[in-house]
Amino acid sequence: MKNAPGVFLRRLPFTLVAAIVIWLLLRPAIDWAVAGLAQTLVRSFEYPRVTRLVVQDHRAQMRRTDLRTDSKVPTVSMTEVTFNTIVLLALYLALPRPFSRRQLEALFMGWCVLILCQSLNLVFHVKTLYALGLGEWSQQHYSDLARNIYGFGRYFTDLPGRFSFPFLIWLGFNWDVIMKMLAVTDEDDKKPDKKGKKAVSS
Amino acid sequence: MPTPGSSAPTWRPCAVDVRPKGDDKLLLMNPHDLLRKPEARFLILFLLILGVSFTVVALRPVDTAVVAPYTAFIARMSGFVLRLFGEQATVNGCVVSSPRFAVTIYNGCNGLITSLIFISGVLAFPARHPAKLIGVIGGLLAIQLVNLLRIVSLFYIGVFLPQHFNDAHIFIWQSLVILFGISLWILWAHFFALPRERS
Numbered sequence: 001m002k003n004a005p006g007v008f009l010r011r012l013p014f015t016l017v018a019a020i021v022i023w024l025l026l027r028p029a030i031d032w033a034v035a036g037l038a039q040t041l042v043r044s045f046e047y048p049r050v051t052r053l054v055v056q057d058h059r060a061q062m063r064r065t066d067l068r069t070d071s072k073v074p075t076v077s078m079t080e081v082t083f084n085t086i087v088l089l090a091l092y093l094a095l096p097r098p099f100s101r102r103q104l105e106a107l108f109m110g111w112c113v114l115i116l117c118q119s120l121n122l123v124f125h126v127k128t129l130y131a132l133g134l135g136e137w138s139q140q141h142y143s144d145l146a147r148n149i150y151g152f153g154r155y156f157t158d159l160p161g162r163f164s165f166p167f168l169i170w171l172g173f174n175w176d177v178i179m180k181m182l183a184v185t186d187e188d189d190k191k192p193d194k195k196g197k198k199a200v201s202s
Numbered sequence: 203m204p205t206p207g208s209s210a211p212t213w214r215p216c217a218v219d220v221r222p223k224g225d226d227k228l229l230l231m232n233p234h235d236l237l238r239k240p241e242a243r244f245l246i247l248f249l250l251i252l253g254v255s256f257t258v259v260a261l262r263p264v265d266t267a268v269v270a271p272y273t274a275f276i277a278r279m280s281g282f283v284l285r286l287f288g289e290q291a292t293v294n295g296c297v298v299s300s301p302r303f304a305v306t307i308y309n310g311c312n313g314l315i316t317s318l319i320f321i322s323g324v325l326a327f328p329a330r331h332p333a334k335l336i337g338v339i340g341g342l343l344a345i346q347l348v349n350l351l352r353i354v355s356l357f358y359i360g361v362f363l364p365q366h367f368n369d370a371h372i373f374i375w376q377s378l379v380i381l382f383g384i385s386l387w388i389l390w391a392h393f394f395a396l397p398r399e400r401s
Contacts, residue, residue, distance in 0.1 A: 012385060016377065016378075023373075087377050087380050090377070159309070168249070
């Protein structure tokens with residue numbers, strides 16, 4: 001395990017390329033899943049349920065059924081919302097035995113959490129637009145507190161969230177593997193037990 | 203009801219601790235047990251430091267006094283490097299322009315976010331203070347160097363392959379910068395944070 005970080009870092013450029021290819025192939029499905037979950041979340045807390053998020057050309061269009069037909073449709077770039085899938089995939093694939101059952105389960109769980117984070121980011125985009133971007137309508141329907149909460153939510157899930165969530169998810173779901181890779185637990189594993197035998201790591 | 207003398211079952215409290223103890227049961231634990239787990243402690247501390255640092259840099263006085271001048275400094279550095287390559291680059295605030303192309307450096311492009319995430323990772327990880335200091339200073343310099351390379355390369359992508367500028371900017375270079383920060387953290391944890399764990 002001594003050179004495990006070296007092996008991981010050498011693998012990373014290749015897994016980055018693989019992750020970009022996977023993301024490009026799955027992009028329509030990811031866009032659909034993130035926008036669908038975000039729409040469900042937005043509509044869960046609105047009455048009447050008027051928000052519709054339609055993905056077109058990798059941009060989520062915020063359509064409201066109560067907007068005038070000649071009204072402009074605001075959009076959010078789905079590329080910016082979902083690109084961090086590349087980072088998560090690259091990190092997972094660079095770990096030892098990435099296609100073992102355990103790692104694939106961890107990847108599935110981690111990816112689900114990331115999609116939830118991306119959906120929350122999109123929800124905050126929509127709600128910030130409603131609370132801040134629609135002039136007098138926003139002033140009448142949202143309080144100052146709501147504006148601050150949605151604004152902060154958007155700010156935090158935007159750049160800080162997009163950049164840090166893949167790292168946190170990867171670390172959280174693979175803590176043992178990563179610590180073993182960093183050799184943090186190596187010394188304990190190598191210590192002989194009471195009978196003088198070396199502990200066997202599973 | 204059991205009658206006297208009958209063999210009624212005697213119920214005793216279960217001596218087995220049935221609480222989940224597996225690594226994958228973090229969310230089912232009580233907070234005290236949760237904080238004993240190193241991964242939970244790291245993640246909570248990391249999010250706390252990250253949350254505080256991002257809140258601080260979002261404050262208007264901090265933005266005016268620190269973030270905006272810092273971004274302008276990055277723009278000046280980029281302009282300087284581009285002039286070294288023979289470009290007639292001029293810098294106006296956060297805009298680096300030449301007769302061939304121009305880029306504006308926003309808050310997300312100044313390397314500050316990656317730096318703050320890296321610093322949060324270093325500070326939250328169990329290590330000695332000198333090791334953390336080395337990590338913070340070395341990491342900041344390395345991330346800024348890569349960010350400079352990113353801005354200069356994006357400028358040339360804008361000049362020669364303008365149709366690929368957005369792709370290169372959003373998902374290639376952003377992914378590269380994040381992965382560079384994480385790789386740096388792994389190297390730091392392996393070479394500098396380990397001695398404390400081993401002692």
